[in-house]
Amino acid sequence: MARKWGMVVDLDRCTGCEACVVACRAENNVPTVGEDQAARGRAIHWIRVERYWEGEFPDVRLKFRPVLCQQCDSAPCEPTCPTYASHHTSEGLNAQIYNRCIGTRYCANACPYSVRFFNFYNPVWDKPFHLQLNPDVSVREVGVMEKCTFCVQRIQAAEIQAEGEKRGLKDGEFNPACVQTCPPKAMVFGDLNDPDSEVSRLARSNRATKLLGELGTKPNVTYFEAESWEE
């Protein structure tokens, strides 16, 4: 059976530190846009940590939720694309073909999670920052939508490696950048079609919830809500 990539995010472990956010930027050649564009809401974050205040001082709560592309089975972004740049891969990813994208931004409009980002300008890396660019990830140009890929370059590298060694992939053998760096291990990644993988074991837990699951998007990212202390 083909693999189907998924993730579980345990909000009871997540501390909101944003290590995942910086790790993603480093891995995926995500450009910075500077203060003026950031103030206009044009900053690009393939993964972000959402923050919610509840209540008023002193009975106040603050909750964090890392949000990345939910890699939906019924992704609203895909059918809206006139050029088939947004498409579904055989391994369940909502992929974006950058050189097919003509920048209609229909997909960003359709996505209820706001995880698709438009390049309003050509990205700039002041020299020699460009020496850091990851050669396994293409740099996106002006007019193109970009988004989380579950670090598809790492998926492919691991698959090629395993194939070369004539073996299957081991659970946890590789991880997307966000999962790999997460200090409290709030994120688990793996093959949902492998019933023994940690991610599919966790996804079957009674703590499992989906973000905006009522929309019928069938996300492959599962959230465990934060728990409260019981004596």
Place this chain on the structure above:
Amino acid sequence: MKRRNFIKVAAITGATTALDSCGNPEHQLIRFIPEEDLTPGVAEWKPSVCTICPAGCGLMVCVMEGDAEVIRHGQAGLMKMGLAKKLEGNPTHPVNQGKLCPRGQAGLQVTYHPDRLAHPLKRSGPRGSGQFQEISWDEAIRELVSRLAALRSTNQAASLAFLTKPLSGQRRDLIEKFLQAFGAPPGISFEPFDETVLRRANELSFDRPQMPTFDLARANYVMVFGADFLGTWNSPVAQSVAYGVMRQGRAGSRGKFVMVEPRMSQTGANADEWIPAPMGAEGILALGIAHVILNEKLRPSGEAARAGQLVDGWAKGLPDYTPQAVESSTGILPATITRLAREMASHTPGVAIIGGAPLAQTNGLFSALAVNALNALLGNVERPGGLLFTPPLPSNLPAPGGAAPASFAEIRTLVEKAQGLQGLLLYDANPVFACPRSLGVREALEKVPFIASFGNFIDETSVLADLILPDHSPLESWLDHVPESGVPEAVVSLAPPALHPLHNTRAMSDVLLDVACQLGGPLAAALPHRAFEDMLRAAYEGLGGPKKQEPKEAGAAWDKMHAQGGWWSAEVQKPVFPARPVSHRPYANHGPAFDGAEKDYPLHFLPYASPMFLDGSLAHLPWLQETPDPVSTVMWGTSVEMNPRTAGLKGIKQGDLVEVTSQHGSLRAPALISPGIAPDTVAMPVGQGHEHFSRYASGRGANPLAILAPMIEPETGALAWAATRVKISRAGDGRLALFAGGLRQHPQNEGER
């Protein structure tokens, strides 16, 4: 051919005469040779050490071949070389266990920063103007050697000072040996968020003058007073890894986490119970809890032993800290105090943690001793699930952390004596930025006749230098670090360079060895090594086990050490606890005292370590500038955080420019209205407000440290950086780049901006 072999060949052939002189032989090489051990497109992973904070996390660096424009001995060229592409945590390292914080992830940008200094510089304009001219390494070292030789020959060696960031291990040792042999006073390591109080409290209570370690993974109850332990404080990655286990890593036993602080931090947001106590009242609350435990006999009172004897009134059951008495000074209900005490006593093992703002008060030492006594009473000290101390290395190597960083009082003494200084050496310490402006650091340093800096960026302090000898980036250097805390075992983080130098820079440690050799005499005798690598090997090789007879095997231990990124003992050693009697009178609470009268300056001012920039030393990295603050979501700027009630009284709205005034200065920054802060407090992240710190940080935001009062904790001389009162007023329209609410990339009010 391997690089090492090339060096050997070069030594035999052309470069023999040069190699007879001082300095690392590698400096004589012109590195235009491609690296042959890299396959294009294939990543090689090399160990390194994160130097961004004192935690000492182990790194794995993804190195891939790339084309870099480099300048080697004046010649520009395109060179195929190994380039660092990504940093990950070293999975075998006991501190961070394969994980990294956001700052560690962004550390990669230090190496490739466009404003990193690429070659030695000599001042060409007036001091502080930032005008420098490029010079050669020979000139730079000749200049430094002649300045130092002149000091020595005129018997003014004692008027040299060396100011560094907190260092440990052999780099600290090298500086100390250098200064001692030169005849200068010991080096001063500058720590902007002064931790002197906690080290002193741990020495008094437990004979361990060091930062503490917490076994959170096995703790059932964690009560935290002010410490941002999941964000910026102490060893945040180690603490976050353990926190994850405490939450969901153990079957059926999720620990409780209680946070006490006046402004909800990223750490506090994760608490099961959040208690906003007034600033400076944390120790009182801890003793209120201890009172209930003693009074209800929930724990044997003798358990606290020495830590208890240090607290005034402990033997009598803390009669001044009844829940009712604590309520009158903290506003926390007696029922809450009693409940917390009962929960803590019945959910052992657990730990109470104090750090950050509560210790930056005039009664900081009292508060730390109170929390130490509470831990001792609960039986938390040196027990699984409790408070631990990282043991020293098992030989006569420097103790963890090396010489402790200086307190604010020592910095103040340095400033006062600056008049008599003849020379100042700087290494990545930026007191001009990080000290209250009223201290006059800049004005004092400007009078020092000669300043040399080894840092690889121009900042507010190094801009005053006459001579700059830029260090390699950490990834290009031999590094060692002995973590002071964060692990229950002795650890040395150690690694060779992960990539060749990009620019015409030299490691500070190699330059110092070179200078010592050229100065000769006692200096050359004290520091006989040609290269820092040799010094590291001499220091640490013996850790690989008993010295083997065969040189081949001895080499194997060293090779293993730097291939895995350090040395760590196989088993956790139980440290010896000397039960010395108390040699101090019990401490009572005096204070807290604040600068500024309440009627004129009605608000407490709480500066806090920025989750992205720490003390400001990372504000030059655009990745961190564009990462939203987790709590305020501010990007590329600063804000003044205030309660809606506080803002309403002054007619201040979100984003308005606010003037914050203390008795010692004022600053302006946009307002951020937040429900997570007490109405009597305004808070600001430290880190922005740089004048000279790269194109990305200069002239951006405001620096709250500048307007602080020079209040100190009297027992230790530490800066009480949370003891300043301020007033605020609306100063006009401002602008905030906020991430929250701006996800759609085309905000509704775009036309208004």
